[in-house]
Amino acid sequence: RAEAGMEEEDVLFGLIGKIRAHPGQRDALLTVLGGSSQDIPGCLAYILGEDAADPDIIWVTEVWASREAHHASLSLPAVQAAISVGRRLIASFDLNAEMRPVAGIPGR
Amino acid sequence: RAEAGMEEEDVLFGLIGKIRAHPGQRDALLTVLGGSSQDIPGCLAYILGEDAADPDIIWVTEVWASREAHHASLSLPAVQAAISVGRRLIASFDLNAEMRPVAGIPGR
Numbered sequence: 001r002a003e004a005g006m007e008e009e010d011v012l013f014g015l016i017g018k019i020r021a022h023p024g025q026r027d028a029l030l031t032v033l034g035g036s037s038q039d040i041p042g043c044l045a046y047i048l049g050e051d052a053a054d055p056d057i058i059w060v061t062e063v064w065a066s067r068e069a070h071h072a073s074l075s076l077p078a079v080q081a082a083i084s085v086g087r088r089l090i091a092s093f094d095l096n097a098e099m100r101p102v103a104g105i106p107g108r
Numbered sequence: 109r110a111e112a113g114m115e116e117e118d119v120l121f122g123l124i125g126k127i128r129a130h131p132g133q134r135d136a137l138l139t140v141l142g143g144s145s146q147d148i149p150g151c152l153a154y155i156l157g158e159d160a161a162d163p164d165i166i167w168v169t170e171v172w173a174s175r176e177a178h179h180a181s182l183s184l185p186a187v188q189a190a191i192s193v194g195r196r197l198i199a200s201f202d203l204n205a206e207m208r209p210v211a212g213i214p215g216r
Contacts, residue, residue: 045153047209047214049210051205097160102142104142104155
């Protein structure tokens, strides 16, 4: 791989998520998810989108400076609060794919 | 919807793609896809990632200022060139979901 020489800490961490909200709850869930992502250490991107065809589906693309930065974010009070509220609005995670962001990273 | 009042042109256009490269061609395809996305009018994000589990899969998250901006990009010489080269490296599009980006837009 072109990046074969990259050390572990150079490797960014990313997630592609497809989240199904309970019917009628997508806007509420977007508000919860959107609120918690601003200025979290190591969060390079947290893009939320409404599926154009399915009214219950939210897409989220996350880019983190490292796996550790993502993991640490999960214990932040704001994120914990969002998870506890959001959980009740979520019907299922239809997709949660881990990926290594390699190009087009915002701000880089 | 909270954004019910948004006019059509305020609505951003986004795509989540899962692209399967021919075996051993992911790096080459990433190079082709990564090269063509810089400074294309209306392209607010074009994040490329390697699937962490499947060595042939690329994830792409695109955010465009409008559907029209995305459509116009397809006829740019650089993008046409990337498509013609990339096409030979692509085995299949396993996912190509249209979405409306609503939060976390880079630079906004």
